[in-house]
Amino acid sequence: MNCFVLDLSYLADVREIDALMPAHRAFLAPHYADGTFLLSGRKEPRTGGLILARGARDRIEAIVAQDPFTVAGVAAYTVTEFVPTTAGDELAFLTV
Template sequence: MVRPILRAAQGTGPGSAVARRPRSLEIMFVLELTYTAPFERVDELLQDHVVWLDAQYAAGVFIASGRKNPRDGGVILAVGDDRAGIERIVSQDPFSVQGVCAYRITEFIATKTSDELAPYRQQLPA
């Protein structure tokens, strides 16, 4: 079952959510993390990284994320107004701050999506 994209509503109780309505200027990005440090160091920072992820979900920037298999990093699907904004967000990831991963940021034009991601659908420039 696919769930709608949600974010916490401001001024409401815990667990409250509203359907996320992206602005028309939002661009999709694939953020690929590759670990550059031993797993032990990555695991030491994992809780802080998850707190950072949760903040980005609450802000409506991240719409999906998870580990790569095999576990040599992760992937995040994000939306933003521009690459510079995404780069600022990535620079605040505890994994980035502590130098345990490298990010590869790919901007893409989502011309086909599931119905749930239709608000992010774009047309190719003429």
């Protein structure tokens, strides 16, 4: 199972982003619960966010297409796939 960096870039004013933040967080929750999403947070300066995810690429792309930010057209994802070969003890379960 490969890993992905999901790089979210805002396309709208942060006020529009903030209005959708509760829906975005609700969108994240089930993907954390099923183990697809591992870590996420906003960029500094606040121009978007990052998510570390794992799974099959087609599933990851389908998931990000359902993000309320994507649906509303206020943000866009760049999906970068990578094969983790080295990790600290906390993330060793991700390596091949």
